Amino acid sequence: MKLYYAETMNPRKVCALAKYLGVPLEFVRVDLARGEHRRPEFLAVNPNGKVPVLVDGDLVLWESTAIMVHLAVRAGSDLWPSDPAGQVEILRWLSWDLTHFSRHGASLYFEHIIKPFVGLGEPVPAVVDEATRFFRNFAGVLDAHLADRQFLLGDRLSIADFSVGVLLPWAREAHLPIEDFPHIVRWHERMMALPGWRDPFPAPMPAAA
Numbered sequence: 001m002k003l004y005y006a007e008t009m010n011p012r013k014v015c016a017l018a019k020y021l022g023v024p025l026e027f028v029r030v031d032l033a034r035g036e037h038r039r040p041e042f043l044a045v046n047p048n049g050k051v052p053v054l055v056d057g058d059l060v061l062w063e064s065t066a067i068m069v070h071l072a073v074r075a076g077s078d079l080w081p082s083d084p085a086g087q088v089e090i091l092r093w094l095s096w097d098l099t100h101f102s103r104h105g106a107s108l109y110f111e112h113i114i115k116p117f118v119g120l121g122e123p124v125p126a127v128v129d130e131a132t133r134f135f136r137n138f139a140g141v142l143d144a145h146l147a148d149r150q151f152l153l154g155d156r157l158s159i160a161d162f163s164v165g166v167l168l169p170w171a172r173e174a175h176l177p178i179e180d181f182p183h184i185v186r187w188h189e190r191m192m193a194l195p196g197w198r199d200p201f202p203a204p205m206p207a208a209a
Contacts, residue, residue: 001055001056002026004028136180165188169192
């Protein structure tokens, strides 16, 4: 299997999960700063021009959450449970995350990390204020849910944890206000104990002599 990735939030989910599961992958780094995601050869793999992309034989799979499900199933892991109720519960949290939690967290990530990296100027205060307000609101929902749980599905780790928590390693740089949500902080500390979560990306290839 081949995974196209970059050191950004959505590929991080997949790289962390693959490392945690010990899935053998050929990693292909896509240099976003050089526009490699817009080149014809990459667009032939994913016409959306986005990473990550997984190629598994004849299967070409876009979208990080779909890739995570595929990797978990292929590895025979219960991170994607076999029971329908567990699958529905994961889908609920994946949908909630994309619509609410990571949606607004990603705005802060973009304003504080991506814009300076690609030279798009300073954060826009109105955008930051709005995203922070919404992020706090949904962080409150997540914090309450985690009050009596180790992970999103209780005591069982799942791909939902890898997805919903994806921005937390960048909390300081992205100015995510998680310090006011102790259950989220403790949950992320548990995630940081996982080697694949702590250090998800493959080591960069050494420069040619």
